[in-house]
Amino acid sequence: MSADVHPHDGDRLHSTASPGLHGYIHVPGDKSMSHRSLILGGLAEGETWIEGLLEGDDVIATAKAVRAFGATVDRASSGKWRVIGNAWRSPRGPVDCGNSGTGVRLLMGAAAGFPIEATFTGDQSLSGRPMNRVLDPLREMGAEVSASEGGRLPARIRGGKLRGISFLNAKASAQVKSAILLAGLNTAEDVEVIEPARSRDHTENMLRAFGGDVAIEGDSIRLGERRKLKGTSVLIPGDPSSAAFPLVAALITPGSGLTVRSVMVNPLRTGLLKTLSEMGAELRIEGRRQAGGEEVADITAEFSRLHGVEVPADRAPSMIDEYPILAVAAACAEGTTVMHGLAELRVKESDRLAAILSGLRACAVDARDEGDTLIVKGTGAAPRGGATVAAHHDHRIAMSFLVLGLASEQPVEVDSAAMIATSFPDFTALMRSIGARIS
Numbered sequence: 001m002s003a004d005v006h007p008h009d010g011d012r013l014h015s016t017a018s019p020g021l022h023g024y025i026h027v028p029g030d031k032s033m034s035h036r037s038l039i040l041g042g043l044a045e046g047e048t049w050i051e052g053l054l055e056g057d058d059v060i061a062t063a064k065a066v067r068a069f070g071a072t073v074d075r076a077s078s079g080k081w082r083v084i085g086n087a088w089r090s091p092r093g094p095v096d097c098g099n100s101g102t103g104v105r106l107l108m109g110a111a112a113g114f115p116i117e118a119t120f121t122g123d124q125s126l127s128g129r130p131m132n133r134v135l136d137p138l139r140e141m142g143a144e145v146s147a148s149e150g151g152r153l154p155a156r157i158r159g160g161k162l163r164g165i166s167f168l169n170a171k172a173s174a175q176v177k178s179a180i181l182l183a184g185l186n187t188a189e190d191v192e193v194i195e196p197a198r199s200r201d202h203t204e205n206m207l208r209a210f211g212g213d214v215a216i217e218g219d220s221i222r223l224g225e226r227r228k229l230k231g232t233s234v235l236i237p238g239d240p241s242s243a244a245f246p247l248v249a250a251l252i253t254p255g256s257g258l259t260v261r262s263v264m265v266n267p268l269r270t271g272l273l274k275t276l277s278e279m280g281a282e283l284r285i286e287g288r289r290q291a292g293g294e295e296v297a298d299i300t301a302e303f304s305r306l307h308g309v310e311v312p313a314d315r316a317p318s319m320i321d322e323y324p325i326l327a328v329a330a331a332c333a334e335g336t337t338v339m340h341g342l343a344e345l346r347v348k349e350s351d352r353l354a355a356i357l358s359g360l361r362a363c364a365v366d367a368r369d370e371g372d373t374l375i376v377k378g379t380g381a382a383p384r385g386g387a388t389v390a391a392h393h394d395h396r397i398a399m400s401f402l403v404l405g406l407a408s409e410q411p412v413e414v415d416s417a418a419m420i421a422t423s424f425p426d427f428t429a430l431m432r433s434i435g436a437r438i439s
Contacts, residue, residue, distance in 0.1 A: 013398070013428065014413035015405030016437045017382070020255025020303070023434040027243045029054040029079065029236035030264050031423055032202045033292065035062050035102050036178070037234045039110055040210050041083030042071035043185065046231030048083045048210075052292075053236060055079065057422040061098035065107050068095055069118070085231060090116040094154065097122045099422050102175055105134045106203075108157055109179025112143040113186030115160030120153055125393060127153045133171065134179045141165050141183055164189030171344070172317040174200035177221065181207065181214070184223045191223040199317050200268050205293045209234065235292040238263040241321045242424050243299060244272055245399045248325045249436060250301040251281050252332040252407040258434060259300040266294050271319030272326060273299070279306040279333055306333035308378065313341025320344050324400035327356045327376055331365040332407055334380030343372040355390065355397045362387035363404060363412060386410030395419045399427055406436055 029052035039062065041048030053059065055078070063081070067073040068091040072084035088111060095118055097104035104120050108131075111118050121127070132151030139145050141162040147155035162183055169177050177193045181203055184191030196219055204214045204221060210232055213224025243260045250256035265273075265285060277283055282302040289296055306329060319326070323345060330337035345352040353369060360367040364384035366377040385408025391398040398414045405412030420427050431438050 011416050011418045012413060013402060013417040013438055014411050015402045016411040017408060018253055018406045018437045019435055021246070021250050021253050021258050021406075021434045021436060022256065024259045024261060025246065025430060025434060026261050027238045027246070027263065027430070028056065028424055028426070030239040031056070031059065031241065032102065032174070032200060033206065033234070033236045033294070034059045035100070035106060036202055036206050037236065038062050038066050038073065038081070038083060039106055039182070040206055040229060041231065041234075042066035042069060042073070042085050042088070043110060043182070044085040044210050044229035044231045046085065048085070048231040048234065050081045050083065050234045050236065052079050053081050054239065054423070056425050057098055058100035058103060061096065061100055062103040062107065065095045065097060065103065068092070069111065083231075085229070088114040088116055091118055094119045094121045097126060099123050099126050099419065101126060101129055104153070105131070105175040106178050106182060108134055108138065108155070109182040112138045112141065112157055112159035112183040113162060117156065117158045119156045122153050131155055133173060133176050137165060137167050137176065137180050138183060140167075141180070141187070143183070159183075162187040164191050166190070166192040166194065169193050169195045169199065172197040172199040174203065178203040181221070181223060185212070185227045185229070193221045194219050195221065197314060197317055198268060201266070206234070209293045237291045237294055237296040239423075240264050240269045240272070244322050244325045245403055245424070245427070246431065246434065247283075247299060247301040248276070248329050249403045249406055249431070251276065251304050251306065252329060252403070254303050256303045257300070259298055261298045262291065262296050263299050264294050265297045268318050271315045272322040275309065275311050275315065275319065275326060276329065278309045279329065279337070280304055281306060305380065308333050308335030308337040311337070311339045316341040316344065321396060323374070324352060324356055324396045325403060327360060327367070327374065328400050328404045330376035331360055331363070331367075331378050331383050331404060333378040336375060336377045339374040341372060342374055352394065352397065355392050355394060359389040359397065359401050362389055363401075363408060383408045384410060385412045388413040388415055391416045391419075393419045395422045395424065399424065402431075402438055
């Protein structure tokens with residue numbers, strides 16, 4: 001494969017042991033905020049300008065969906081988009097959300113608040129993922145809902161005239177919470193989500209930026225009286241889940257020193273950084289500042305001798321998407337890393353827990369699971385590698401094992417790399433620019 005081939009042009013990529021990784025780089029805009037900015041812009045009165053939008057496949061699917069519901073959604077230039085909101089109407093055909101669980105679940109919530117009907121579909125991976133966690137509370141609020149067997153897509157929602165709700169978000173799902181809050185914008189009744197463990201708070205932050213009223217008291221998150229949104233300007237910082245890949249690559253590749261600029265460091269998204277620091281990582285977080293209603297900073301990583309740690313289950317909500325790359329760091333660390341509370345990984349784009357295990361074992365890493373706990377035993381030396389890893393068309397699995405190959409004795413190949421474009425379209429080019437041998 002030639003050095004300038006984009007992952008879309010071939011579904012396999014492989015990585016080999018690399019010299020030190022160096023550079024000052026930016027990663028794509030935060031995926032969670034990108035989805036929300038488009039949806040809230042589509043619900044708001046007036047014009048919204050978004051800068052730094054992640055232009056990955058998942059977010060583009062959400063942009064098309066918001067347009068299908070009657071909003072104006074235009075790309076002005078790279079990463080800069082204009083949205084003009086409108087009262088949503090029934091789309092002319094099924095709303096295809098591609099591979100995006102965030103997109104479909106938030107769109108379902110937003111659509112349920114209007115007296116319209118919509119059918120939601122997705123690709124094969126998304127169609128196999130459970131939707132009842134969102135559909136059940138929307139039914140409780142009064143939406144008419146039907147879905148395929150097991151609460152899967154395609155799913156149809158007829159909304160409007162919703163009731164209030166007080167919902168216990170026992171799984172700490174930001175998607176469920178967001179769907180309920182978005183649906184609640186079009187009812188005058190009390191809407192409350194109770195969270196014993198806090199999930200990502202981007203929806204609450206962004207609702208306030210759009211003029212909405214959200215009150216947080218203890219475990220309770222409630223919509224206030226101001227529920228009519230106004231268009232605004234949104235600046236999206238770098239995605240910490242994307243930054244995780246070059247940062248861990250630098251930590252495990254000897255001779256590396258790398259800075260990722262303008263990364264979101266919302267405390268509910270920094271579980272990986274906390275865990276890596278506990279493992280002995282040389283990480284510096286500098287230049288803290290505000291951007292788009294979120295705290296951002298520059299993060300520098302240098303090659304480090306990592307050691308195993310125990311990661312508590314209550315940290316999972318703050319790093320649920322980062323466990324694949326944490327497992328790679330654990331494979332290169334000395335000693336045993338134990339990660340608890342990973343049930344949510346079973347229902348991601350793939351069964352990520354199973355995919356992590358099979359990939360690590362193929363690369364001769366000692367790894368096992370006990371229920372929802374992942375246990376990885378590293379030797380402190382480079383893993384053997386030398387395997388083709390089944391990524392199951394999961395972007396985070398593919399990127400994680402390409403990073404592992406950079407620090408392995410033998411090359412590592414992933415069998416399905418095209419899906420990287422769902423969240424990190426320029427991953428391969430960016431990694432090559434800092435010295436990674438990926439081809």
